Amino acid sequence: MASGMFISVVLFLSVWSTAKSSQVPDEVYRMECRDRYFMIAVDLSFTWEEPRFEAVDETGVFPLVGQYAAMCGYNVQVLPLQDRVELRASYFSCHTDNQDDEVFTFNFNMMVTHGEEVLTYNMNKTCSPALPWSPREVTCEANYMEVSVRSDVACPTGTRRDDWDAVVQTAYTSAVSDWQVMFQRVGQEVTPMNLTEAQDQGYTFDLTDGRLVFRTPYGQPYSFSTDVNGVPVEVVYATLFSRQSWVVLMVDLVAACSKYEGSHDGSYLRWQTPEVLHPLVAGLHETKISVGVDGKLVEQPVAEERGYLVEKFNDTVQISIPHNATGGYRKTVASGDLNEFYTFEIYVEQISVDEDDVDTRLRFHKTLTTPLLPRPIFSEDRTVFEEQMFTVYLGDVPLDVELIAVILKDTEYNVPPFTNKPGSIITQVIQPNDTRSYTMKVPFEDSDVLQQLNKEEKAVEYRLDINYTLTVLPEKKLFFHQASVTASTPLSPPAFIAECSDFGINFKLDRHPFDSLWVITIGSDPLTEELAEQHGYIMTNDGKTLLLQAPLFSHGYEYTNITLKGYFGTFEILVRDRETFEVQSSSVKTCPFTTKEFIMCSTDGWMTVIADLTYSVPRGSSLASASLVDPYCGPRDSDDSRVLFSFPLNSCGSLVKLNKEIVTYENEVLFSQTQPAVKSPGGLLDRVTMECTYPLAGLHRLFSVYKFESDTAGVGKIFHSIVHHQGLQSPTTEPTTVTQTMVPVTRRTKSTRRPGRHPSAKFIKVSNFLQKLSKRTRGLSQVKTVPAI
Template sequence: MALGSYLSVTLLLSVLAAAKCDIPAGALHMECHDRYFMMTVELSFTGNDPQFEAVDRTGVYPITEQYAAQCGYTVSVFPHPVHVELRASYFSCHTDNKDDEAFTFNFNLVATHDGQKETYALNKTCSPSLPWSPKEVTCEVNYMEVSVKSDVTCPSGTKDERNALKPAHSSTTSDWQVMFQIEGEQLLPRNLSEARKQGYVFDLTDGRLVFRAPYGQPDSYSTMMNGVPVEVVYATLFSRQSWVVLMVDLMAACSMDKGLYDDSGYMVWGIPESPCPSFYNTNVSIGLNSELLEQSAAEGRGYIMETHNSTIHISIPYNAEGGYRKSFVTGDLHEFYMFNLYLEQIFVDDDNVEARLRFHRTLATPLLPRPVFTENKTVVEESTFTVYLGDVPDDVELVAVQLNGHDFALPFTNTSTYTISKVVQPNNTHSYTLKVPFDDPVVIQQFSKEDAAMQHQLNINYTLTVQPENDPYYHFTSVTALTDISPPTFDTVCSESGISFRLDHRPSDYLWDISIGSDLLTPELAEQRGYIMTNDSQSLLLEVPLFTEGYEYKDFTLKGFFGTFEILVRDHETSEVQSSAAKTCPFMTTELIVCSPDGRMTVVADLSLAVPSGGIPARSNLIDKYCGPKEADSTRALFSFPVNTCGSRVMLSKEYVTYQNEIFLSKKFRAGKSKSNPSIGTDRVTMKCTYPLAGLHRLFSVYRFESDTAGVGRILRFASDGLQSPTMEPTTGLQTPVSTTRRTRRPVSIRPLPYFQIPSFLKNVLKIGAKGSSQVKKNTAS
């Protein structure tokens, strides 16, 4: 015996030494309860296939499903957080029992890490916190267990028979036999070794006799007690000692009710008020997760316990504290709740002998719809969609969104214009807030004639996954917003050669017309006037070179001047001007001629080109010698005067009228000449402004000049011999192409006509008055 004990202890120590014990904090919990030991392990640590092994002096025993039911172990998996729970009866097979007062458990936990199995040694010693009752019955999830003191039995016959029973442990188990009863019918006796082979366990401790049977054994039976399905196992253990028969009745009746989920949100479970006719119920306590609650505490959590027709109905709110919930995808998003119900009934019989009945039951609701919801929290003034996705369970995560058919993984990139934020809610849910600007290219925009506004639409498809399985669930919503329509706006840029206008297209652009003055901006108009226009699906770019038609000029100096170009935005249906984009830019002055619509000729001429030997520009003059320059430097002079003043000559053709004047430089004022030897003659620069005759019909009806368009100017340089200098080419870059388009007339200030010789063929024209330029063309042609 001593050698055998030594070998057993050595084997146990070697098994424990081979196991590891470095388990992360919080991954494992071990607890002692009234009648069992409990261990919980997080699956995030063990992997999806944890295994338990019972260890004693004889070896290591894997706890399989069948072995667990036979030996007093229960292994259950609970969701979110996903963990596995092991419960072991104090009378389980491999537990070291010291006088029914100290129970030592030794287990191996086998976990899988990166495909490799690791073994962890676990041990715990527990002592019952309550004294043992004469009879105790445990209805576990997978087995029934009965333990009795040696001198107490569950009634099977008369009171005298029960009094005649002797302690079961006074005889060796080899003399004992067991006989099962099924609904009052006794089966043939069998010895305990045969019963053990059939899955039954009989155990004798120092003070108790233990009987355990898995559910569904051939010798148990199902019946209805007061409308509740019950499984009953009834075993009579007996032994013949000479002329005396010792008998012990071991009976367990366990409710097999699966529970019912009602429409009011409660999980309802029923048990018989008493499993034996001679038992009287004195107290019922309920709780979850192995913790019994006082009646007031249970009622505070919403538990309801009612008795009808000798049946106790226990109702638990579906979302009761201590329950477990799990999301599940079956087409739509669903959820179910699990309850690790713990219940204790205390009975007394006619002799006032106490019995305790304990239930462990895992109840689960059916799949319940678990819709998430979206709320449009968009504030139109912020020009941003704000969409709230709420009531998302804490085991569901948002991993991607689809915006109008475009897929975006989360989190968004730092350069994205979209944002999404997560907020954890106190009811074990969380929410997401998505923001997308109205003007983002992903947003669908179209004009709503019914609302006379721009409609912005965002179709959102959320991709959520249930953890830890990563099962996808899709939630779709669509939001719209209406905004008032404003005319398009241009971005403008100044350059040395002109002004550029850029317009980014919007869906509402077709509601507006773009014009230069009264003329619609088209590719044909741009080509005719010398504009450079590119127009695609994204934007319109118009580059307006300096001195092309449409500019207005002011503040001319020798250093520079200001040019203004304006684009008008008109209502497509009424042609009324809704807005405009006008840009004024400074330009450098080298040499120029500007023939303004109000009949003013402005010239900056480089006189050194006309007088190679030099001259003094400040002493130059026009045909009218009293018309001098407004500003001059060493080489240039600035003249600005009405075209019909300063001695200008008028030349009329069939389609145009030309005003011509000249800049004279007297030779005696040339630099480098001696006063005693002045040169004879002058050098001159000829300037011309030509206007379309069709736009000058008011010239002959009122005493003022008015043209719908700017004129075309030219500068010609002549030497003193009267011949045009070959080195004095006209500055064509300073000319504006002649437009034949009829323009809206612009009001200008009234100026008196100068005195000049009127050709005879114009005398009749003066009498015609306001009949217009068509008559002028007719008379001039004749």
């Protein structure tokens, strides 16, 4: 039947291009011989525009575009997710050199654009099919259907008798020696046409050494759509015939392809095809399905490992592929939110065997694409508070999305390298699940971090607002992701740094923005410039640092461990809550000091005195014989020139001087010897007296046996006055004094007082005494001296 059969094919001719360029770089293209077609894949980065292809044979060059490419068995497809353009050519395509259906030689021109220049590259390849041809093979390409049958089995197996009789009758009555074709459609009259007419309408017929080939683009006038088991199918049914003498030669050529577009259920992409696409291939008793991607079938174990499922039900084959399975391609889309879709170039082979053991091999090329699926990225606060910086994690960023900038507050920082922001870093990590992540670290004290005071919680709240700017590749479409992280740190009351000096204690405080929550006090008095001036403090405050110098003997000191060798002075600064005035913390510093003379008037009614008696000792006397007015009140300690007394104010012969506002206790250092030993110039002696003065308003009790209470410490003075050795004071010599201003000390308990004889004093209520004193001295300001008894 094959002998003498020849079908002419009309070719579109173009001018042969003589301009050729150098060899195409190996890294930008590949050519492969597949089972039933030849493939060229070219990297899109190789050209500014999509490359164009021409088929070349001995008759000329033919641009492979539109309807002509489909008629001749070529499919040119741009695959942006794979970043390539792909040409697939059927082994029976036009312009392909076919030697005995075993060796096929392809020759193409590829035109690429570089700037304003168009370069042409010649690409050729010789292929031999890896598998033998089946008696009947059908290819469902993306843009055409193709059927080829072996010429020695081109009999109408399975054709319905009524259809066959109608075709035979028509063919017999109209057959001529030239080949003609009849296209059958249900309910329409069969009309023969010659092959030239069929070619003009987009149909291609070809006769090789052993096969008859028929090809048609989808949607041609004589194609028809039908529904098989709920699956849409496109069918073209052509009968080729010729009358040779009294014999009519007839060949049935039927191509049927599933037009099911696919579906997605949230997890799987599904595609369906009827097990039997047309009655011509009815009577099948065995069907085998194989699945692959990108034109390559995979073994069953590999398909199962990838999660591919092939199921049959109701005479329908259903193929299910997880949308994120290996072999697919994904793409991120920025359309308001971040979305993605998956695409599979599936390749399905269906081998069917009919009742006559004639097998039909059916191959499908199908692109399955999911709808847009949400592709959220997420940010996570991974801050470790002890690091005092924010750590923010941005995860699940697809590999085709990159972070290019971050906006913190109102400032944009480029990524990478993020080096224009000292102290802050951004690191990128490629994750095992083919995503990328970014980790950003920003210190709490960074200028882009918002700080807010929470007065109720006494805490500082830090907030970092981040606007991530990402770009989707390769189109560089921008997408923004916002995140906000917060941290809270309890505020600590201000703490001073203190150091000792020869003249007192110095305090330093580094100021912070929220120090206004607290009040700094000396005792209960807020530390102000007025208070510093009043008590002789030296204070400077530039807004960043507060410096306070508390001179020795100024208000606020406490003195302990007083000996002739020295003593300890303690100064305390309190920090109080501004609202409640409760003490929150204190800064206390204790320093050792030495002094030649010293006087302390405590709040519990004790006078402690270190007096210099260098010029006060009469001849024949020693410091050990010194006493106060009461001869029974001797010194607690002495050395070669000084004595230490510590005694209750209202004892040891002290005189009490009262007026409206103050009370003064006075005592004097005396010696039991009356014969002087002149030590001072001109035979004069140094008379040493000391006194403690308290404001009456601060006294709780004026006189009691051992009880004395005052709100404040007294003001102490030591007087040195020059007297004649007979005891008469020189009227021409001014007294010298050592003054101790109001100095608080720790109140002594009875157990800590030095035992000794202390005469008792009469108890007087302060309020009654002041009333009587007011009556006697109304309008006067005299001082009344009262001996302590």
